[in-house]
Amino acid sequence: MATVPLVSDAAASPEVAAVFADIRETRGTEHINNFWRALAAADPALLAATWARLKAVMVEQREGGLDPLTKELVYLAVSMANGCDYCIHSHTAAARAKGASAAQLADLYAVLAMAVQTNALVTALGVPVDPGFQAEAD
Amino acid sequence: MATVPLVSDAAASPEVAAVFADIRETRGTEHINNFWRALAAADPALLAATWARLKAVMVEQREGGLDPLTKELVYLAVSMANGCDYCIHSHTAAARAKGASAAQLADLYAVLAMAVQTNALVTALGVPVDPGFQAEAD
Amino acid sequence: MATVPLVSDAAASPEVAAVFADIRETRGTEHINNFWRALAAADPALLAATWARLKAVMVEQREGGLDPLTKELVYLAVSMANGCDYCIHSHTAAARAKGASAAQLADLYAVLAMAVQTNALVTALGVPVDPGFQAEAD
Amino acid sequence: MATVPLVSDAAASPEVAAVFADIRETRGTEHINNFWRALAAADPALLAATWARLKAVMVEQREGGLDPLTKELVYLAVSMANGCDYCIHSHTAAARAKGASAAQLADLYAVLAMAVQTNALVTALGVPVDPGFQAEAD
Amino acid sequence: MATVPLVSDAAASPEVAAVFADIRETRGTEHINNFWRALAAADPALLAATWARLKAVMVEQREGGLDPLTKELVYLAVSMANGCDYCIHSHTAAARAKGASAAQLADLYAVLAMAVQTNALVTALGVPVDPGFQAEAD
Amino acid sequence: MATVPLVSDAAASPEVAAVFADIRETRGTEHINNFWRALAAADPALLAATWARLKAVMVEQREGGLDPLTKELVYLAVSMANGCDYCIHSHTAAARAKGASAAQLADLYAVLAMAVQTNALVTALGVPVDPGFQAEAD
Numbered sequence: 001m002a003t004v005p006l007v008s009d010a011a012a013s014p015e016v017a018a019v020f021a022d023i024r025e026t027r028g029t030e031h032i033n034n035f036w037r038a039l040a041a042a043d044p045a046l047l048a049a050t051w052a053r054l055k056a057v058m059v060e061q062r063e064g065g066l067d068p069l070t071k072e073l074v075y076l077a078v079s080m081a082n083g084c085d086y087c088i089h090s091h092t093a094a095a096r097a098k099g100a101s102a103a104q105l106a107d108l109y110a111v112l113a114m115a116v117q118t119n120a121l122v123t124a125l126g127v128p129v130d131p132g133f134q135a136e137a138d
Numbered sequence: 139m140a141t142v143p144l145v146s147d148a149a150a151s152p153e154v155a156a157v158f159a160d161i162r163e164t165r166g167t168e169h170i171n172n173f174w175r176a177l178a179a180a181d182p183a184l185l186a187a188t189w190a191r192l193k194a195v196m197v198e199q200r201e202g203g204l205d206p207l208t209k210e211l212v213y214l215a216v217s218m219a220n221g222c223d224y225c226i227h228s229h230t231a232a233a234r235a236k237g238a239s240a241a242q243l244a245d246l247y248a249v250l251a252m253a254v255q256t257n258a259l260v261t262a263l264g265v266p267v268d269p270g271f272q273a274e275a276d
Numbered sequence: 277m278a279t280v281p282l283v284s285d286a287a288a289s290p291e292v293a294a295v296f297a298d299i300r301e302t303r304g305t306e307h308i309n310n311f312w313r314a315l316a317a318a319d320p321a322l323l324a325a326t327w328a329r330l331k332a333v334m335v336e337q338r339e340g341g342l343d344p345l346t347k348e349l350v351y352l353a354v355s356m357a358n359g360c361d362y363c364i365h366s367h368t369a370a371a372r373a374k375g376a377s378a379a380q381l382a383d384l385y386a387v388l389a390m391a392v393q394t395n396a397l398v399t400a401l402g403v404p405v406d407p408g409f410q411a412e413a414d
Numbered sequence: 415m416a417t418v419p420l421v422s423d424a425a426a427s428p429e430v431a432a433v434f435a436d437i438r439e440t441r442g443t444e445h446i447n448n449f450w451r452a453l454a455a456a457d458p459a460l461l462a463a464t465w466a467r468l469k470a471v472m473v474e475q476r477e478g479g480l481d482p483l484t485k486e487l488v489y490l491a492v493s494m495a496n497g498c499d500y501c502i503h504s505h506t507a508a509a510r511a512k513g514a515s516a517a518q519l520a521d522l523y524a525v526l527a528m529a530v531q532t533n534a535l536v537t538a539l540g541v542p543v544d545p546g547f548q549a550e551a552d
Numbered sequence: 553m554a555t556v557p558l559v560s561d562a563a564a565s566p567e568v569a570a571v572f573a574d575i576r577e578t579r580g581t582e583h584i585n586n587f588w589r590a591l592a593a594a595d596p597a598l599l600a601a602t603w604a605r606l607k608a609v610m611v612e613q614r615e616g617g618l619d620p621l622t623k624e625l626v627y628l629a630v631s632m633a634n635g636c637d638y639c640i641h642s643h644t645a646a647a648r649a650k651g652a653s654a655a656q657l658a659d660l661y662a663v664l665a666m667a668v669q670t671n672a673l674v675t676a677l678g679v680p681v682d683p684g685f686q687a688e689a690d
Numbered sequence: 691m692a693t694v695p696l697v698s699d700a701a702a703s704p705e706v707a708a709v710f711a712d713i714r715e716t717r718g719t720e721h722i723n724n725f726w727r728a729l730a731a732a733d734p735a736l737l738a739a740t741w742a743r744l745k746a747v748m749v750e751q752r753e754g755g756l757d758p759l760t761k762e763l764v765y766l767a768v769s770m771a772n773g774c775d776y777c778i779h780s781h782t783a784a785a786r787a788k789g790a791s792a793a794q795l796a797d798l799y800a801v802l803a804m805a806v807q808t809n810a811l812v813t814a815l816g817v818p819v820d821p822g823f824q825a826e827a828d
Contacts, residue, residue, distance in 0.1 A: 001548055002264045003368045031270065035256065038263040043382035045476075046389065049467060050256065056463070057248045064241035070208050071249050077212045078253035080814040081219035083359055083635055086260045087253070088816060089271040092555045103202035106595035109814055110195045111209050113598065115216035115225070116810040117803045118173065118188065122224045124770040124802055125176040126140045126778060132169065133227040134415055139686055141782045181796035184803065187608070191601060200597075218400040221497055221773055226402060230417045244457035247400055251460065254396040255389045262356040262388055264364060272553055277824055278540045279644045307546065311532065314539040319658035322665065325746070326532065329739060333524045338735075340517035346484050347525050350491045354529035357495035359635055362536045363529070365547040379478035386471045387485050391492035391501070394449065394464065398500045401452040402416045408445065409503040410691055494676040497773055502678060506693045520733035526676055527669045527736065534668040538632040538661055540640060554816045583822065587808065590815040602808065609800045616793035622760050623801050629764045630805035633771035638812045639805070641823040655754035662747045663761050667768035667777070670725065670740065674776045677728040678692045684721065685779040 006037035016040040019051050026059055033090060069098045073108055080112055144175035154178040157189050164197055171228060207236045211246055218250055282313035292316040295327050302335055309366060345374045349384055356388055420451035430454040433465050440473055447504060483512045487522055494526055558589035568592040571603050578611055585642060621650045625660055632664055696727035706730040709741050716749055723780060759788045763798055770802055 009032075012020060019040070020032050039047040058071055066074070072095045079087035095105065147170075150158060157178070158170050177185040196209060204212070210233045217225035233243065285308075288296060295316070296308050315323040334347060342350070348371045355363035371381065423446075426434060433454070434446050453461040472485060480488070486509045493501035509519065561584075564572060571592070572584050591599040610623055618626070624647045631639035647657065699722075702710060709730070710722050729737040748761060756764070762785045769777035785795065 001365070001543065002266060003365060004263055031268075034265050034268050035260055035263075038265045039259060042259075042263055042385050046259075046382065046386050049470070050259070050389070053463060053467070054252055054256070057245075057252045062241055062245055062459075064239055065245040066211075066242050066249075070211065071245060073204075073208065073212060074215045074246060074249045075253045077215045078219045078250055079257055080810060081216045082254065082257045083813050084257040084260055085813075085816060086265050086267050087257050088814060089267045089553070089555060093271040101202055103200055104204050106598065107195075107200055107203040107209060108212060109594050109811060110598050111204075111212045112216055112810055112814055113602070113807045114192055114195045115213045116220065117807045118192070119217055119220040119222040119225050120770060120802055120806040121177060121180075121184075121188070121799060122173055122222055123773050123775075124778060124799055125142055125173075125180055126775060127172050127176045127224050128140060129224050129227045129415065130169070130172050133231040139681065139779070141779060180799050183614075184796065184800050187605060188803070191605075194601070218396060221399050223399075223402060226400060227415070227417060244460065247397060247456050248460050250396055250400055251393045251464070255393045258356060258388055258392040259385060261359050261361075262364060262385055264361060267553065277641070277819065278542060279641060280539055307544075310541050310544050311536055311539075314541045315535060318535075318539055318661050321752075322535075322658065322662050325743060326535070326665070329743075330528055330532070332739070333521075333528045338517055338521055340515055341521040342487075342518050342525075346487065347521060349480075349484065350487060350522060350525045351529045353488045353491045354495045354526055355533055357492045358530065358533040360533040360536055362541050362543050363533050365543045369547040377478055379476055380480050383471075383476055383479040383485060384488060387480075387488045388492055390468055390471045391489045392496065394468070395493055395496045395498040395501050397453060397456075397460075397464070398449055398498055401418055401449075401456055403448050403452045403500050404416060405500050405503045405691065406445075406448050409507040494672060497675050499675075499678060502676060503691070503693060520736065523673060523676055523732050524736050526672055527740070530672040531665045531669045534632060534664055535661060537635050537637075538640060538664055540637060554818060556815055583820075586817050586820050587812055587815075590817045591811060594811075594815055598811075602811070606804055606808070609797075609804045614793055614797055616791055617797040618763075618794050618801075622763065623797060625756075625760065626763060626767045626798060626801045627805045629767045630771045630802055631809055633768045634806065634809045636809040636812055638817050638819050639809050641819045645823040653754055655752055656756050659747075659752055659755040659761060660764060663756075663764045664768055666744055666747045667765045668772065670744070671769055671772040671774040671777050673729060673732075673736075673740070674725055674774055677694055677725075677732055679724050679728045679776050680692060681776050681779045682721070682724050685783040 002034075002038050004038055004041040006034055007040035008037070012040065013044060015044045016047065019044075019048050022055075023051060026055060035086065035090070069095070069100060072098050073100065073104070077108060077112060081116070140172075140176050142176055142179040144172055145178035146175070150178065151182060153182045154185065157182075157186050160193075161189060164193060173224065173228070207233070207238060210236050211238065211242075215246060215250060219254070278310075278314050280314050280317040282310055283316035284313070288316065289320060291320045292323060295320075295324050298331075299327060302331060311362065311366070345371070345376060348374050349376065349380075353384060353388060357392070416448075416452050418452050418455040420448055421454035422451070426454065427458060429458045430461065433458075433462050436469075437465060440469060449500065449504070483509070483514060486512050487514065487518075491522060491526060495530070554586075554590050556590050556593040558586055559592035560589070564592065565596060567596045568599065571596075571600050574607075575603060578607060587638065587642070621647070621652060624650050625652065625656075629660060629664060633668070692724075692728050694728055694731035696724055697730035698727070702730065703734060705734045706737065709734075709738050712745075713741060716745060725776065725780070759785070759790060762788050763790065763794075767798060767802060771806070 007016060023032055023036060024030060039050060072091060076091040076095055079091050145154060161170055161174060162168060177188060214229040214233055217229050283292060299308055299312060300306060315326060352367040352371055355367050421430060437446055437450060438444060453464060486505060490505040490509055493505050559568060575584055575588060576582060591602060628643040628647055631643050697706060713722055713726060714720060729740060766781040766785055769781050
């Protein structure tokens with residue numbers, strides 16, 4: 001249940017239609033996710049800026065950077081930690097579409113469970129940072 | 139500033155000493171992170187259970203699962219999303235030790251920034267899940 | 277799907293009925309939000325205390341303080357950051373009822389997206405506070 | 415304690431130096447916040463993209479949009495809800511620099527306290543959204 | 553709407569079936585929560601490890617430790633703070649099954665509301681820890 | 691490092707001094723936590739309202755409600771889940787002052803670790819609520 005209407009193709013302004021067209025061309029699919037349709041209603045300028053940045057980060061490939069599947073798994077892990085249901089569904093689907101196997105997703109769940117547990121314990125105990133961790137940053 | 143003392147080697151009970159010894163052998167280093175020393179003070183049984191599980195998830199390798207660096211990056215991303223400073227420092231150091239390059243960490247930061255932004259917008263707009271995302275789960 | 281029943285007018289105890297009556301009079305509407313009906317079931321004393329405080333903060337006007345719409349936008353932004361779906365729906369409706377325009381809400385979404393992104397990067401990088409920021413607090 | 419070095423003016427690449435110069439010109443101050451210096455070390459491309467977007471959202475003014483102080487208060491409220499200490503310090507300082515009075519900040523604290531409390535109770539009770547809230551979105 | 557299928561008894565592998573059998577015997581009920589059925593699909597090894605640990609923490613009793621109802625209330629409070637709807641529903645039901653009265657749950661809601669409010673204000677104000685709090689940890 | 695000064699006894703207005711006096715009398719100690727001193731600077735009205743409510747919830751005893759130590763443990767668990775360092779320190783100290791044993795705190799840490807782990811997995815898997823959980827609420 002959205003707080004804004006979802007913008008249909010018919011109702012799209014030229015600015016929105018241009019973004020929708022680029023999403024379709026970049027992804028090679030006719031489907032425009034509800035997220036983009038809601039964002040189009042909320043703020044067309046924010047839609048354009050968000051899509052441009054997402055394309056640069058998730059579609060384009062940086063030399064020596066992470067491969068597309070790893071980036072998708074990181075995106076999914078962050079969405080899980082933030083408890084964003086829609087995002088978990090869309091990025092689980094995206095990870096599978098990019099080739100994530102059941103064993104890889106099983107590892108993702110196992111690492112998530114491990115990380116939140118140690119995150120919480122570290123915070124609960126107020127553990128001071130080991131001096132050695134810092135040295136590597138300088 | 140911890141809410142419990144950090145258990146030194148000299149003060150370790152046999153149960154705690156056995157865990158410390160296994161950490162040292164598994165990791166090939168004499169250094170025991172402050173996290174384990176604080177957890178030893180809080181609850182030796184929780185120390186043993188947490189280390190055993192962390193070893194199974196992060197050290198052992200599942201057939202067809204994620205490689206050690208990818209698991210480390212997911213762990214780090216979750217720690218960042220949860221805002222755990224100690225964890226961010228320790229797992230940034232661990233990612234570098236496992237070979238994460240500056241370009242790979244740059245991608246991690248870029249994906250994190252992208253994910254939290256779209257997570258927040260999806261939530262703010264109450265976007266309903268696209269029916270197609272669900273089909274792939276069944 | 278609530279974990280408690282929603283208290284109807286007919287089922288309201290005198291203590292609850294008095295709060296419902298004050299909500300109706302203060303807001304000039306017969307509608308009592310589900311939140312108040314659920315809170316009435318959970319703890320009538322908490323209902324009374326929460327309504328009294330909400331009225332003092334959101335309805336009454338402090339000299340030199342924030343105007344009602346700005347307070348509503350801050351309330352909404354916090355609800356978005358906390359990922360509370362019900363709260364996002366009720367306070368988006370309230371912001372519109374208090375005169376928030378589409379352009380103002382568009383700015384709210386844009387600032388939210390910006391803030392969560394820089395919040396996450398600051399945390400991920402462990403950025404130390406600039407000395408100058410502190411000076412102004414003293 | 416940062417996980418990356420803070421890039422000094424002397425160490426800035428031409429790409430980073432150009433961003434630093436634009437920050438200085440836009441803000442009319444010589445001071446470059448530690449956030450930008452850390453981001454420059456983490457990923458110069460992310461620095462450029464983040465600054466460009468922050469300038470568009472926070473410095474430029476949308477017709478009929480929120481005034482600069484209200485945007486700053488929303489930014490601050492989100493940072494508080496996310497528990498980002500650095501961000502709270504920098505945006506409290508920024509809010510004061512943009513004219514926020516003590517009474518206005520007092521209202522911000524009061525609304526924050528109110529919002530997190532009702533957010534938590536709504537979530538704890540699983541309150542279903544009132545049908546009327548949705549009507550306004552369509 | 554799950555991102556994985558829920559594993560039925562008929563579809564359970566021997567590894568999964570053994571966990572399901574132990575859940576049934578330990579809890580004295582035929583019902584297996586959807587959580588365990590989803591986890592069985594995601595990662596049978598994670599299912600086994602999570603159930604084993606949950607049984608050790610929540611079912612077994614440590615000498616001098618917390619009683620079962622108090623542990624359940626802590627579990628519920630954490631789930632509320634984390635905004636996990638499913639967990640709130642399952643652990644509210646579990647708390648009632650373990651004897652939590654309406655007055656005890658009312659106190660839980662009241663303490664939750666108090667805690668999140670002071671947590672947020674402390675964070676918003678950047679309050680430094682009183683030296684005395686630390687002394688007790690050493 | 692606070693964003694507001696800490697109000698000393700000498701600098702306290704009559705309104706603030708009255709709250710400080712009631713804190714001292716209620717708690718039987720001369721020490722006023724930094725939280726109250728910071729809140730006094732931020733908003734004396736919020737200080738008075740927060741203290742009045744905290745006294746009602748945490749000091750006064752509801753018939754059939756939770757005992758003081760259990761309320762303190764719930765407060766602490768919520769503070770841990772919210773990652774509020776100051777609150778963790780102050781409420782760990784308070785729990786010890788109210789008689790929490792090392793074994794009880796060990797159980798608290800163990801339950802926290804369990805809860806955040808299952809919270810995260812439930813969210814990651816999008817587990818639907820079992821119909822039976824709801825029945826008990828009606």
